[in-house]
Amino acid sequence: MAATEISSDVIRGYSDPIILFLLMESDSYGYEISKSIREIAEEKYTMKETTLYSAFTRLQKNGYIESYSGDGTQGKRRTYYRITEKGKTYYQSKCEEWELTKDVVSRFMKE
Amino acid sequence: METIRTYLDNMFQTWPQTEEVLKIKSELLSDMTDKYNEMKAEGKSENEAVGIVISEFGNIDELMHEMGVSRQEEPDDAYRNFRHVDKEEAESFIRVKEGNGKRIGTGIASILFGVAGLTLLTSAVENIPGGEDGFLGRIMSLSGLLLLIFCIIAGVALFIYSDTQENRYKYLKNAFHIDDSLRNELMLRREDGHSAYTISVIMGVCLCIASAIPVISVSFLAPDNDFMGAVALTLTLTLIGAAVYLFVSFGEKKEAYDKLLQEGDFxxxxxxxxxxxxxxxxxxxxxxxxxxxxxxxxxxxxxxxxxxxxxxxxxxxxxxxxxxxxx
Structure with a gap:
């Protein structure tokens, strides 16, 4: 059976670093971030709206990101997010965790 | 676009409307609006765009759980007293309403047809040999009346039948509850039928206006000719009949959706x-x-x-x- 979709269980654990990665490039807001994710993933993955905002809530609660109000591309007031120093450290640790996960799991995967 | 707004309202309906929740709701609306506009700009159809935006919404429980918000108790209790309407019931109600639209439309058209027939026959009587008092004249007058009575009986029978069909769904007149997924599906389907409904209303109105043409023309061209007057009236009635059929058949279908969604006139x-x-x-x-x-x-x-x-x-x-x- 050929896989056509990414496993949502696996990627759910990585929605935080995915968003942080984009925020390290520049501050951004909801729609812009979900659009970038789709573009970088080349349409292979689309983050659901509720998953995105759950992540914003969680990241903010943990102090990894901060929000402020700014003007969106279409002139509407939007909530922008900015990554904090704590967030950058957390991102690094998630990258290391992923390397380890990849290393272990790939030992059990036949090409 | 209105569908997206309603969808979002429905999703948030049973959750406490705290400041934090409302803020996220308005952000979500902005996101979904941007997404919708972009897809429209790419040339996607209204339905396609709305469908994609809704399918990419996700699961509201996940978001609320993360926000530490729990469902409001009161509406839930209220829902418990409501009758629950499932998909099967909704589908059969829509089918009945569609059938009723056609039946009622045909019933009205039938009565109009009877009136037109009577008018035609009675005015034609004067032009036949023997006039209205001749044997043929009497037969024609009688058959005109019988035709009208028969058409009224057929029309009324159709009305009564439609009414009893709809009576089985009397409980929809009171408050009831349908699942979110069914609500979404019905909303999308209503959206689908919306342009057909609009076109039918426009056509109906045009037919109504055009129905004045035969009567006006005859009153200018042959004001003293009774038979031409009757022909013109028949044409007028035919046009009105067609318009009424359009109004009723498409109207009943739309009404079925409005009723199930408890919106509009309901x-x-x-x-x-x-x-x-x-x-x-x-x-x-x-x-x-x-x-x-x-x-x-x-x-x-x-x-x-x-x-x-x-x-x-x-x-x-x-x-x-x-x-x-x-x-």
Whole structure:
């Protein structure tokens, strides 16, 4: 059976670093971030709206990101997010965790 | 676009409307609006765009759980007393309403056909050998009347049958509850049918306006020719019949969706007003028919007796518009 979709269980654990990665490039807001994710993933993955905002809530609660109000591309007031120093450290640790996960799991995967 | 807004309202309906929740809701609306506009700009259809935006919404429980918000208790309790309407019931209700639309439309058209037939036959009588008092004349007058009676019986039978069909779903007049997924599906389907509905209303209105043409033309071109007058009336009635059929058949279908979604004319306040209009209609139209028959028989002038219908029709439309607009 050929896989056509990414496993949502696996990627759910990585929605935080995915968003942080984009925020390290520049501050951004909801729609812009979900659009970038789709573009970088080349349409292979689309983050659901509720998953995105759950992540914003969680990241903010943990102090990894901060929000402020700014003007969106279409002139509407939007909530922008900015990554904090704590967030950058957390991102690094998630990258290391992923390397380890990849290393272990790939030992059990036949090409 | 309205569908997206309603969808979002429904999703948030059973959750406490705290400041934090409302803020996220408005962000979500902005996101979904941007996404929708972008897809429209790429050339996607209204339905396609709405469908994709809704399918990419996700799961509201996940978000609320993360925000530490728990569901409001009260509406849940209230829901428990509501009758639950499932997909199967909703589908059969829609089917019945679609059938009723066609039946009621045909019923009205049938009565109009009877009136037109009677008018034609009675005015044709004068032009045949022997005139209206000859044997053939009497036969024609009689058959005109029989035709009208038969058409009225057929029409009324269709009305009663439709009414009993719809009566099985009487409980939809009270508050009821449907699942979110069914609500979404119904909303998308109503959206699908919306342009057909709009076109049918426009066509119906155009037909109504055009229906004046035959009568006006004859009154200018052959004002003294009774038979031409009757032909013109027949044409007018045919056009009105077609318009009514369009209004009723598409109207009933739309009504089915509005009723199931408890929107439009089916909020409690509007339901009361519809009752008033229905009551007045049940008095006014039989009186109009009585006047029509009396004048037709007594003055033996069916063509001018017919005038009562368009007059009452316009007055009645004005009356219902006035009742509906009263705040």
């Amino acid at each position: 909020t409690i306040e509007k339901k009361k007003k519809n009752k008033i209009i229905g009551m007045v209609a049940s008095i006014v139209w039989p009186i109009a028919t009585a006047v029509f028959l009396l004048r037709g028989f007594l003055a033996d002038d069916w063509a001018s007796a017919m005038v009562i219908y368009p007059v009452v029709g316009i007055l009645f439309a004005a009356f219902s518009a006035a009742v509906k607009s009263r705040a």
